[in-house]
Amino acid sequence: MTDHRLVLPAPAPPPPPWRFPVLAVAAPVVVSVALWLITGSVFALVFAALGPVTAIASVGDQWWGGRRAGRRQAARFADAVASAERDLERFHAAEREALRDATPDGPTLVRRRHDRGRWHGDPRSIRVVLGSATIPSGLEVSPLAGPPSEQHPELVRLAERARSLEAPLVVDPVLGIGIVGPASFAMACARSILVQVARALPPGRFWMRVSQGAEGSLGAEEWIHALPHPHTEADRQGRETSAALVVEFGEAGEQQSSVTIAVAPAEGDIPPACRIVVSCAGAMRVAQHPDPAARVPLRPAFVSSVEARAWADSLRDDPRARDAADPHGLPAVAPLAPLLGPPDPEGRDLACHPLVGPTGPITLDLVADGPHSVVGGTTGSGKSELLVSWILAMAASHPPERVNFLLVDFKGGSAFAPLAGLRHTVGTITDLDEHEASRALASLRAELRLRERTLAEAGVRSIEGCEMPRLVIVVDEFAAMLAEFPDLHALFTDLAARGRSLGVHLILCTQRPAGVVRDSVLANADLRISLRVNNRADSDAVVGAADAAELDVSVRGRAVVRLAGSDVVHAQVALAGSEDIAQVSRRWPQSPPPRRPWRDPLPLHIDPRDLAPVGRGFPLGLVDLPEQQRQETFLWDPEGDGGLMIIGAHRSGRSTVLAGIAGRRMPGDPPAAWDALAGVVSLLDASPGGGIQPGVLTIDDIDALVPRFTAEHRVEWLEMLSRVLRDGPARGIHVAVSAQRLHGELQQVGALLPARMMLRHGSRQDWVLAGGDGAGFLGDVPPGAALWRGHRAQVAEFAPTAAESPAPTMSSLDPKRPLAVVTPRGATLGPRLRSAGWAVTPPDQASPGAIAPGTAVMGDVDEWQARWGLLGSLRDTCNVVFDGCTLADIRVLTRSRQLPPPLPPDQRIVWHYRADGTLGRARL
Incomplete structure (x- = not known):
């Protein structure tokens, strides 16, 4: 056996199997028969009997030798088992003694004349002994070989004995210990535990509080008051409790107790602070414990009241108890x-x-x-x-x-x-x-x-x-x-x-x-x-x-x-x-709430209905004004503030801000956005007083919308927007725009929007590039947090509104007129037209005044260029359309620099070359 390992002896091996010597019997018989056949002498047959005799003797010898070897192996195995049992007893005795030395129980402590372990060590990791119980052993046992059915009973018994021992049951008193049962037994067990706790907790650092039930009496437990620990609260009068006795220990400066010991006649009277319950009634046991494995039969350790009083009195002579008293006459608690x-x-x-x-x-x-x-x-x-x-x-x-x-x-x-x-x-x-x-x-x-x-x-x-x-x-x-x-x-x-x-x-x-x-x-x-x-x-x-x-x-x-x-x-x-x-x-119920010089941070969630009106404009949220010790509704006033630019990272609250502004929402697809902006420009081009309805145009995610235009449409659309930003305010038309970043051509748009709201940005660099001061950078902030006029603000949670996507503006094609189609996709468009009842003919076979209704003159750019001037002459009599052509193709054939409106993805939408020389959209 090593220090913590018990090596089980190997069981005696089974006796070797014996075999009948068949060849030894058969060989003499074969030889004797052969000699008889050769010599003819019957005496040769006598040798045949030697084989069986020799075989019987060999078998007997094997049996006798096996019995003697088996007895020797059994004796050696018995000696090994006995030696292992002695080693087991020695280890269990040493383990039991080590536990008793490390954590002496109450009876041991009250009988010691000199206790060098008193008030030493870490009082936060104390342990106490409840009594003796069968507990798991720390001894490691070598594993048994083979399946359970083949394991030796003696070794199984020895392994079972090694796994547990009768020793002190040690628990953590911080869990709280309650003892229930007859008063004489329960109090004797409680004294043993209290002696251990008082011995571990130094009186200079820990106070004690004693409470008793309304009908209880401390009686013989007056020894508790002789302990040097300072008492707190109404110790002798006690606090109301259903238990017969509750003793609490706590660290100085802390209100809550760290150790609670309670005694009660029934388990239901034990305070909730006691998670360990020891039953001293009938079959003594640990009735409750957070670890189910610790709920075992118990032989509690008992200390009499006389022993406890003598031990408590002896503490007065301990110099460490005298040192615990404050030299300045101050209480510990x-x-x-x-x-x-x-x-x-x-x-x-x-x-x-x-x-x-x-x-x-x-x-x-x-x-x-x-x-x-x-x-x-x-x-x-x-x-x-x-x-x-x-x-x-x-x-x-x-x-x-x-x-x-x-x-x-x-x-x-x-x-x-x-x-x-x-x-x-x-x-x-x-x-x-x-x-x-x-x-x-x-x-x-x-x-x-x-x-x-x-x-x-x-x-x-x-x-x-x-x-x-x-x-x-x-x-x-x-x-x-x-x-x-x-x-x-x-x-x-x-x-x-x-x-x-x-x-x-x-x-x-x-x-x-x-x-x-x-x-x-x-x-x-x-x-x-x-x-x-x-x-x-x-x-x-x-x-x-x-x-x-x-x-x-x-x-x-x-x-x-x-x-x-x-x-x-x-x-x-x-x-x-x-x-x-x-x-x-509760002392000042009639006092009004005092004025608050320090306002709480802005709320993360603001209901738009809670915003108080503060003037003309659109109330958007709350702004923090610490230099004025107040928070108030902030608004965007288009008349006074000018156009509004809202810049922030993804999910920073840009769309929420625009949702709080009542106005016309710019569609999110290029064709509809083109038409919407072109309509506003046409109103500006009308004569003053021409019936323009004042209002606000909101454009969400302009940095995502603009790149979706072609290069030429993008330049023209931004020019129209700049026109609205410059001339619109004088006619009552204002614009609010949101974007993640202002890059490239969008810089000119930002320059025309004087009011700027900065929301959360992904980096300080993006913040500065957007025109913000690095000191006011908003990085890790919730959605809707903003910087408005140099102050922190929080946007209200306006319900999001989806931008309407109206159908693109279309020209009406006269169904009675012939068609003139310029397209590079004649191979696919031709069959479609023929299936629809059109007679398709190439440009080189068409005459300007002789094209019958129901005829579609179709060709690519080269074919139409070959009949130069034909397309312009057909504008008055035919529906002239461009399908799948580039802007360069249109300009070559129309000799016009006019930019047609962008087309939606629908391939049935084409450009219509009107009779007045303008270009629009039409559905083919």
Whole structure:
């Protein structure tokens, strides 16, 4: 056997099979018969008997030797099995002893005179022993050879024994342990578990809370109160519970318990926090466990009340228990509820009690002691708990009409999430991006200007002379925010300098104060608090002493406080619970919602029906005006703003913007778009006052529409559009255009559209090429986010409208007239015409005045050129059409530079050469 592997012995091999020697019997018989035949002597036949005799002797020898070998193999196998069993017992004994040494049970602990493992190790990974049970063994067993039907029973039995052993059943107490059954058994089992938990959790870092049922009595369990762990809440009176006894342990600075031990007469009375349930009634077992394999019969470990009391008393002499007591006389845990002051709606200060000192609650007042405060503390020291308790303490005493809170958390918003519902809270700002940082600058500067105007209108020099709430700006991770947005330095310096008279107070919290908070800010921050920091420099930067660097790392919420002109005072942060937040939230039900200096970001979804009208034009969404501390409807006014260009990437909201503009929608196919624009141009060509109906023409995805024209049609269409953009506004015709990019010939269109809305772009380069300022680049933003007149905006969710695709304008062909067809596709068109009843003839056989109705003169360009002048002479008497010809072909035959309208893909649509010399479309 190796250290963790049991090698099973090989079973005794089966005896070799014996065989009857047929040849040995037959050979003497054959020889003796041969001799008899040769010699004629009957005595030769005697030799025939030697074969059978020899064979019988050989078989007997094999049988006897096999029995002796089998006995020797069986003896060796039995010895190997016995040796393996001894190895198994030794390993199980060692494994069992290792478990007991690593996790001693309650009876073992109370009998130890010296316990060197007490309050050592990581208290977050503690384990406790419930008692003895059959548990899986860590011993590895070599596999059995062969199918189960052929495996040796002894080896199967040995392998089964090796897989489990009788040993301590170890569980994680963080899962919570409930014990049910008769009181004597259940309490004895609970004592064993409580002794183990109290032995593992150092009293300097963990508190204890004891509760009992309404009809219960702690009785002999008074030994629990002798434990050195600080008790929190109403320990002796207990909290309401259906269990007979509930003992909770939690880390200092945390409200929630980390370990819960409960005793109850029935399983239904066990608190939900206990996910492990031990039944001491009848067949003792683990009744509940998250791991079904751990629900096994159990022999619980019991500790008597006398043993538990003696063990708890012995802890008083442990120097580590004495060291757990704070040298400054501070509690390990200080609940906030007793420190919340009464409502004081008429108070002009911000006095409150979020800390406990050696002699009682410590008063903090940003008005008297500030006007600003700097808070230092490393990760895990309790900064967030201090900020939450401080804000709640101020909100408990002072109504929203007197104080408002603006909360800025650069860690994602988790610290201030419980305070978002406070009536006093006017904004919660989480991780800032570049845009949010600029909003912060604009909004706070606007707040300072507003307060200055209010004081000037009231004729006073400071906020004490007017009815205006104080604004407390609380910033967590101040250093991280300034490192990413250095421009905020100047803003906070300005706030620190002018905050006292304007009623703006700062609470700036950072992990590393040294070198981060500027002297200009520190000079106006006389209220200094430092929780635990990593070095003397950080402690000196905040409180001017090294005390904060020497605070006990094991106690969360320890702090050092220094007010202007005072010595440092050690304090413990009061811990706020969910009930405290609810209580403060209910204190001011009659207070109206405060004015919000910091508006929330623009909503991602805006119903067009919610847009308030603000003037003439088309309301399109909401625009963010942080420098004015408001958001309002923005609109496009064609008369005042001119034509509108909307530029943005795919699915950025371009079509949605156009859907909000009531007007004539440009069709999306070239022939219909040509006709639509040509119709507008024809209206412009009419005499002034000729009945033009004012309106808006919207063109969606112009950069996708224009390339679909042929080169010559593209130039002409853009020229018509430029004409509409130049001359249309004077006649009441305006244009709104959208595109992904403005490239090539579209640049001239963009130059004629003065109003520009920039939506999301794929890259900063595209943004700049589209005419945007790189500083305002909109990249990773939702659809509809826009830049409008230099401000961020969000377009409302207008229902998309599909552009109508009217049939292209057609000329009417006189069915009574003959046809004159110019086409290079005579081989296919000729049979179609003949099947339709036309008499087809080539141009060289046609005479201008002798073409009968029902005749189609058809030929290609060369054939018509051979009869030069014939086509022009037929315009007055025939329907002259061009099918499948190029523009060059038409110009050669018509001698006209006129550009015919583009044709749709339908091959039945042709160009019609009218009698007046113009070209249009017709259906052949």
